[in-house]
Amino acid sequence: MIKLGTIPMGMAVAVAAAIPAVSSAQSSVTLYGAVDNALAYTNNQKGSSNVYLKSGSLESAKFGFKGQEDLGGGSRALFRLESGFNLNNGMMSDQGAIFSRLAWVALANDRYGTLTLGRQYTPYLLYVGAIGAAPMLTGATGAHPGDIDQLDVDSRASNAVTYSTPDMNGLQFSTMYALGGVAGAFSSGNTFSAALKYNYKTLDAAVGYLRVTNNAVAGTFSTTATGTFDQSPINAGYVSAHAVQYIAAAALYGFGAAKVGVNYANTQYKPGVGSLFTDTAIFNNYGVIGQYSATIAWTLAAGYSYTRATASNGVTNAARFHQFSFEQTYSLSKRSTIYLLEAYQMASGQTLSAQGKGHIVNSVAMVGRTSESTPSSNGRQFVGMIGFRHAF
Known part of the structure; x- marks a missing residue:
């Protein structure tokens, strides 16, 4: 430690001024985000066509702060806050x-890895979702029906x-x-992921x-559970599950100016005491994607996905979904993009309504994650968008 009283005052001032400058050079905080809006058309929302503005269609509208400090020896302190x-x-x-x-806040080391604490993305999404449809096709129209496999954001x-x-x-x-x-119930409301x-x-x-x-209590999925999942007419009959399990795999290969990929996901809604259904409900999803x-x-970019539920809970003609998604982007700069999105979905078969077992309804179409509360009134839905995204 330098004692200021043992050196000339001018030098002491210079040393004191230099110390925070060195610290600042080894740490950083960045403000970042995206503003994104699109004019959208849907041919069928509960029986009627609709023209509307859709925020966050190519990229979620957001802002955040991220930072790091170099701790020396290959170690870093990290944090991230995003809204x-x-x-x-x-x-x-x-x-x-x-x-x-x-x-979240994290401690990272080049040799030993990274420990992260707080609200964060699951490894399932960060590893599998990052090479599934998400990086090529926006979640608004490219996510698999209702984001049933939870591979969107x-x-x-x-x-x-x-x-x-x-x-x-x-x-x-x-x-x-x-x-x-939950006191006295360690596993209640928890989330586990590995990838x-x-x-x-x-x-x-x-x-x-x-x-x-x-x-949660019977018939609902608790808002205090640590994990979340998208809820829509596609899985409405199973949101009272005791647990939801996902297993997924994806691969992506690039050659020249093109990339092609395949992905598979298995989603299981497992009943418990108080659930509104009695048999495990399973959805299998198969997808192919390409970009040029x-x-x-x-x-x-273009993608196709096929989603099929298994027969259970009194449903013999299980739900099936075919979805075709397309995306065209034009970059005005590294941060500004004009884009076009189109998707068409065909649904057939039957599923459970929100009332659960004994309440069988025809499956309805719902492209990607565009309209969780306003699905088609039948098994067909088309969505088209033109929008602008600026990142900062």
Whole structure:
């Protein structure tokens, strides 16, 4: 330690001024985000066509802060705070929770890996979702029907502890446990996820597991459970599940200006005491995607997914969904993009309504995650959008 009284005053002032400058050079805080809006057309929302503005269609509208400090010896302190909002009315994505998207702090080391604490994405999403439809096709129209496999952006957990290994020649593993916080019932309301990914040259592959556990009263999924999942008419009969389990795998290969990928996911809604259904409901999802960079500015992408439920809970003609999704983007700059999105979905078969077992209804179409509360009135739905996204 330097004692200012043992050196000339001028030098002491110079040393004191230099100390915070060195510290500042080793740490940083960044403000970032995206503003995104689109004019959308849907041919059938509960029986009527609709023209409307859709916030966050290519990329979720959001802002956040991220930072790091170099601790020396290959170690770093990290943090991230992120909030979502609706560009058309200025409201937060989740009322009463300003940083509902992300809120975590982490300690990372080049040799030993990273430990992250707080509200964060699951390894299942970060590894498998990152090479599924999400990086090529926006969730608004490219997510699989109703985001039934939870591979779009909403796979987060609160009260979570995550450990991720360092990159080991392209191989990396991550596991997360989110504490339910229910006294006397350690497993109630918790979330567990684990995933493995491998990167070699232009090949990316990943497998992942996610289990979200309920701690709610009969007929609902608790808002205090650590994990969340998208709810829509596609899974309305099963949201009272005791637990929801996901297993998924994806691979993506690039050659020249093109990329092609395949993905598979198995989703299981497991009943418990008080659930409104009695048999495990299973949805299998198969997808293929492709992308082509036609020019420096133009990028084209397309995807197809097939989703099928298994027969259970009195449903013999199980629900089936075919979805075709397309995306064209034109980059005005590194941060500003004009885009076009189109998707068409065909639904058939039957499923349970929100009243549960004994209440069988015809399946309805609902493209991606565009209209969870306003599905088609039948088994067909088309959605088209033109929008503008600016990142900062």
